[in-house]
Amino acid sequence: MILKPSRTTIKEVAAAAGVSTMTVSRVLNERPDVSIETRKRVKKIIEELEYQPSALARSLIQQRSYTLGVVTAGLKHIGPSRTLNGITQMAEEAGYSLLLKELPHYHTNQTAPILQELLSRHVDGIIWAVPEIGDNHDWVNELALPLEIPIVFLTMETRERLTIVSVDNYQGGRLVMEHLLAQGYQQIGHVAGPLDWWEARQRMAAWRDALTERGVVVKDAYWAEGNWSSASGTEAAEKLFAQYPEMDAIFVGNDQMALGVLQVIHKRGLRIPTDIGIVGFDNIPEAAYFYPALTTVHQDQLEVARVAMQEMIQIVACGWQGEEQPVPQSIMISPTLVVRASSLKNL
Amino acid sequence: MILKPSRTTIKEVAAAAGVSTMTVSRVLNERPDVSIETRKRVKKIIEELEYQPSALARSLIQQRSYTLGVVTAGLKHIGPSRTLNGITQMAEEAGYSLLLKELPHYHTNQTAPILQELLSRHVDGIIWAVPEIGDNHDWVNELALPLEIPIVFLTMETRERLTIVSVDNYQGGRLVMEHLLAQGYQQIGHVAGPLDWWEARQRMAAWRDALTERGVVVKDAYWAEGNWSSASGTEAAEKLFAQYPEMDAIFVGNDQMALGVLQVIHKRGLRIPTDIGIVGFDNIPEAAYFYPALTTVHQDQLEVARVAMQEMIQIVACGWQGEEQPVPQSIMISPTLVVRASSLKNL
């Protein structure tokens, strides 16, 4: 089969079939009110001419494009790209095309032009898949609320009147702590991600709360802040060992930092998990092959995308049918703990 | 500022400014033939109404959308997402929007519908960023050649009449081998990626050629095939040690498999790089924090994207101006060797 660009128009098909463009249109849209014969004839011509209707022209007249805008950031990191992977799959399944924008930085005050551009391309909705860091979501009340098309946020702190889908990082942290405590670890330190990240704060809060509930008075010496990189994990671990020598376990804010932590532990000649237990967060593919294999928290990004897409479609459908929109809500997806050798003191 | 969807039309602007839509259009497109006063007045109204022209309507009439289709696969892996990252950056810079499609699998015979859909949305060109595996590019002669819009392929074997941009995997492999030989390693084994991948074959060919040039008769016992995963790296390493005990270095097809290989080496109590040297490929962020830090080959995906976008823009521009198209060519981007502890026998 040879593809031509969609330059064959409905007019040519109509002419070739000896009918009006309207009839061709009806055939294309599988309307019932076309006689069997005409339908057959038109379909044959469509095949022959390899006619492909213009989604652009359709979008224009139907005021609906079946296209969603996706805004992301930090695609070169595994987290955002996993999220995007989930979105592409769900969008495909739902019959939507995606218009992709990647922010140059996590922080950008250029959100208005980006929304403008997506709007100018008549997207039916927007998925904002940029992690919440510092004040990089401060624009939402000003810009997102008045937007007449739906916008669904991923990985953002709960806010009134907005539709948000996030993995429950706090719960993930609690899973880690329950596990470590159940294994008999007592002196649990924490390597936090950068605390301007909402996710890092959630994970840390879980650590702090779990300890506090056990009656531990959490001191500043018990934790150190990293920046998600393995290098920062190394630094943080050195610091922690210096200021908290009794430490017998570390809850590390992500797997990459955990890798850096492991290095420090090996250099110090400590045994894992006997002398010290380690747990990470994210379940990157490599984590199962760290030395030792790393216990970590798995986030189901496909599930996040599925829920986000469901919400989106529901809102779009309601707007389309003139029905009342569902109340915006914040939905949390539960993560799961993947237990491996690095934290299994009791075998 | 409050954004409305782009429902403010050029008509309303024209009415509010007391001019025809044509004049507004001229102002929008910065045409010179509008009086200063009229221009000012129109611009003011545009501001006030927050008017945003419809890119859709423009695309329809101009027969040009300033949109490119991007087809990718395996986004959840770091390689493809890095590539996509480069593409988004370069597209933004060039003023193009991106319509993203992710194939459900690397092998799919559903390429025609995907091209069709992109065409129906009037993309100006297509970037096919799916790695070449088995016969998953066999459709190109049939479908891509007759396409009236340009299509640029990434990471594909050279083919006549097609525009292709790839990292030179063969050269990368040669860099690895030069380095290992220079370090004094003699018995160099290879853990290949899955050999239906073009990239894996290129890397392996470099290994084989380098040894052959040194007068080594390459035996089947000297290599094993993996599937890119750390698990397969472990298996391959076990197999290699069994069938090639004299081995003093391993060139591993990617970093993730190298991680699995490292595990095996540690369990066997061998010292790196004294007893055995290891080199990977890809330079994933974690590689610098493997134990020991991994020597590997870095691929500049941003450069790949830049070159691909340049080619694309050039071809589009020529088609637009009715000029002759440049001759399709296959462009190779040189990778670089990142030397770390895992292969530094001589310090």
Next chain:
DNA sequence: CTGAAAGCGCTAACAC
């Protein structure tokens, strides 16, 4: 310098 008419490719609304 400005506007009127025509039309990009398609479909909603109404005829017949």
Next chain:
DNA sequence: GTGTTAGCGCTTTCAG
């Protein structure tokens, strides 16, 4: 069942 008219939002062409 089918065709006609009108128009989505914009720009091209040509008149003035």
